[in-house]
Amino acid sequence: MTCTYTDIPKLGFGFMRLPEYERDGEKVIDIELVKGMVDAFMDAGFTYFDTARGYHGGKSEAALREAVVERYPRESFQVATKLPAWMAKSADHARAMFDKSLSQTGAGYFDFFLLHNLGEDRTKLFDDWGLWDFLAEKKEAGLIRNLGFSIHDKADALEEVLAAHPAVDFVQLQVNYADWESETIESRKCYEVARAHGLPVIVMEPVKGGSLVKLPDAAVDVLYGVNPEASLASWALRFAASLPGVLTVLSGMSTLEQVRENVRALAAPEPLSDVEANALVQVRAILNGIPTVPCTDCRYCLKSCPQDVRIPTALASLNILALYGDEHRAQENYDWNASDGPASSCIACGICEGVCPQHIAIVDELARAAELFEGDAR
Numbered sequence: 001m002t003c004t005y006t007d008i009p010k011l012g013f014g015f016m017r018l019p020e021y022e023r024d025g026e027k028v029i030d031i032e033l034v035k036g037m038v039d040a041f042m043d044a045g046f047t048y049f050d051t052a053r054g055y056h057g058g059k060s061e062a063a064l065r066e067a068v069v070e071r072y073p074r075e076s077f078q079v080a081t082k083l084p085a086w087m088a089k090s091a092d093h094a095r096a097m098f099d100k101s102l103s104q105t106g107a108g109y110f111d112f113f114l115l116h117n118l119g120e121d122r123t124k125l126f127d128d129w130g131l132w133d134f135l136a137e138k139k140e141a142g143l144i145r146n147l148g149f150s151i152h153d154k155a156d157a158l159e160e161v162l163a164a165h166p167a168v169d170f171v172q173l174q175v176n177y178a179d180w181e182s183e184t185i186e187s188r189k190c191y192e193v194a195r196a197h198g199l200p201v202i203v204m205e206p207v208k209g210g211s212l213v214k215l216p217d218a219a220v221d222v223l224y225g226v227n228p229e230a231s232l233a234s235w236a237l238r239f240a241a242s243l244p245g246v247l248t249v250l251s252g253m254s255t256l257e258q259v260r261e262n263v264r265a266l267a268a269p270e271p272l273s274d275v276e277a278n279a280l281v282q283v284r285a286i287l288n289g290i291p292t293v294p295c296t297d298c299r300y301c302l303k304s305c306p307q308d309v310r311i312p313t314a315l316a317s318l319n320i321l322a323l324y325g326d327e328h329r330a331q332e333n334y335d336w337n338a339s340d341g342p343a344s345s346c347i348a349c350g351i352c353e354g355v356c357p358q359h360i361a362i363v364d365e366l367a368r369a370a371e372l373f374e375g376d377a378r
């Protein structure tokens with residue numbers, strides 16, 4: 001299959017961290033501010049909007065309709081949304097999500113449609129419920145122009161999905177300079193697998209959910225030493241945008257200032273010079289030198305845990321805190337990826353510690369994670 005788009009402006013507007021305010025104790029998307037952000041984005045020549053059923057408690061798709069679809073000619077922008085089968089109660093429920101997304105966004109058709117968040121045991125669900133065939137039919141019917149998937153897993157898992165489903169048009173991957181050589185995220189390896197299959201890549205989390213603008217001082221000094229004018233976000237965005245085969249780079253923007261800064265960074269993105277690329281290598285080395293829980297995400301522990309505790313995810317949240325001091329991002333990672341196996345459900349049987357090749361004191365670390373990320377202890 002071939003992606004129908006080859007040349008999209010390199011910044012995509014992610015509708016997952018929109019500005020909100022409180023009304024009667026409830027969080028409400030600040031739609032007037034979002035409209036202003038959308039206008040600044042479109043005025044600068046950018047056209048790609050990314051949403052999903054699960055964002056903002058199910059309100060993101062409707063916000064996209066109000067701020068974009070109802071205000072601009074349909075062919076002047078692209079809409080991407082996603083089907084999260086793992087949120088559904090049944091195959092029928094999962095299928096119904098497609099029509100719901102069509103009505104919520106009002107988009108008429110999707111330029112890009114994704115099976116959302118493949119990886120680990122989530123991947124199987126999409127196969128078991130026949131969703132690949134279901135979405136291929138929607139594409140055949142003209143309701144999807146390009147079909148792909150996002151995945152949060154390692155390169156081997158990506159290879160398996162692509163071998164089983166070679167007819168995809170694109171993939172969406174976590175790519176950022178901090179995780180480029182990471183043993184847990186495998187940014188580079190995943191990117192290389194996608195490219196080996198000839199697929200364009202849409203980049204998610206280029207700024208690691210905002211963590212890469214919260215670098216330790218030593219890392220900030222390296223980047224400002226090379227270019228005192230460049231924002232920390234611009235380094236991360238340019239790294240991702242300059243990779244061959246990257247269709248666009250998503251940023252979940254929350255303020256008008258972020259939109260302005262990001263469109264400046266990617267209006268005419270220059271590839272990184274050797275000096276700049278080397279500066280990012282130095283930043284990676286600084287981050288690698290910060291003590292963290294030494295989990296390599298090998299997942300041996302997952303196979304033996306009687307409680308299905310999401311052990312590596314909980315440890316990854318602890319590490320986001322240690323590396324970037326980024327409480328919001330650590331919590332977000334925990335809420336998205338560990339809620340179906342929270343650290344607090346650990347019964348301290350110790351089986352996982354017996355199989356962990358890194359000899360991590362998992363029970364103690366999970367107690368720390370539960371205290372930091374769950375319930376009243378937050």
Ligand code: SF4
Pocket residue numbers: 304305306307308309311345346347348349350351352353362363366
């Ligand atoms: S100690 Fe906790 S996390 Fe480890 S295997 Fe037992 S229940 Fe699972």
Ligand code: SF4
Pocket residue numbers: 294295296297298299300301302311312315355356357358359360362
């Ligand atoms: S076995 Fe140890 S290193 Fe492997 S994922 Fe579990 S905690 Fe991490």
